[in-house]
Amino acid sequence: MRTHVIDHPLVDHKLTTLRDERTDSPTFRRLTDELVTLLAYEATRDVRVEATSITTPVSPTAGVKLATPKPLVVPILRAGLGMLDGMVRLLPTAEVGFLGMVRNEETLEASTYAERLPDDLSGRQCYVLDPMLATGGTLAAAIRFLTDRGADHITAICLLAAPEGCARLEQELADLDVPVTIVTAAMDERLNDKGYIVPGLGDAGDRLYGVVH
Ligand SMILES: O=P(O)(O)OC[C@H]1O[C@H](OP(=O)(O)OP(=O)(O)O)[C@H](O)[C@@H]1O
Ligand SMILES: O=c1cc[nH]c(=O)[nH]1
Numbered sequence: 001m002r003t004h005v006i007d008h009p010l011v012d013h014k015l016t017t018l019r020d021e022r023t024d025s026p027t028f029r030r031l032t033d034e035l036v037t038l039l040a041y042e043a044t045r046d047v048r049v050e051a052t053s054i055t056t057p058v059s060p061t062a063g064v065k066l067a068t069p070k071p072l073v074v075p076i077l078r079a080g081l082g083m084l085d086g087m088v089r090l091l092p093t094a095e096v097g098f099l100g101m102v103r104n105e106e107t108l109e110a111s112t113y114a115e116r117l118p119d120d121l122s123g124r125q126c127y128v129l130d131p132m133l134a135t136g137g138t139l140a141a142a143i144r145f146l147t148d149r150g151a152d153h154i155t156a157i158c159l160l161a162a163p164e165g166c167a168r169l170e171q172e173l174a175d176l177d178v179p180v181t182i183v184t185a186a187m188d189e190r191l192n193d194k195g196y197i198v199p200g201l202g203d204a205g206d207r208l209y210g211v212v213h
């Protein structure tokens with residue numbers, strides 16, 4: 001597994017406002033959207049392309065276009081939905097599949113409550129969107145779900161990651177022969193005793209969409 005922490009002053013600037021407890025939901029949604037587009041630029045560095053030829057107003061020339069099958073973008077509901085627009089702005093022809101997952105806040109175990117994905121993901125590059133990689137339980141299960149269906153290249157885009165979650169992914173996905181890359185805006189210090197990322201930004205789903213409990 002490769003972990004790529006984006007080092008860019010604009011990312012750090014937007015992330016600081018996102019973390020601030022005074023930032024309201026509309027601003028939080030806008031900053032999430034902007035950050036995802038910046039992260040997606042790096043995360044798609046190895047998106048598959050194929051050769052094509054076109055003619056400019058001046059001459060014929062060789063170029064590239066996105067390879068077929070097109071990449072699949074998979075936001076993990078709820079909070080990952082806040083990252084979808086920013087991602088498809090960069091990859092407008094990607095297909096989108098959905099995974100609904102929630103973490104039990106007592107046991108910290110993740111469970112899946114919704115799934116709308118192609119049955120066969122053979123040969124597909126998948127981009128998983130989830131703002132928080134905390135214990136790693138949610139992302140480990142999501143990645144396993146996709147590789148069980150045949151996905152052969154996984155990139156997860158997260159706003160924040162915790163070292164504990166990355167270590168768990170390394171361990172739980174050690175048997176996979178599929179390349180997995182985590183792209184994140186920051187690697188935070190640790191988890192607290194409730195499984196929240198420290199310093200983090202709180203509950204991403206609640207900050208995007210409100211408290212449902
Ligand atoms: O790494 P983990 O410890 O598994 O935690 C991370 C998960 O927790 C949050 O989702 P949550 O369960 O709060 O659902 P929500 O998006 O509906 O708020 C977050 O969006 C991740 O999916
Ligand atoms: O810090 C955290 C951990 C899990 N889920 C969140 O939304 N935030």
Ligand SMILES: [Mg+2]
Nearest residue numbers: 203204205206
């Ligand atoms: Mg939540």
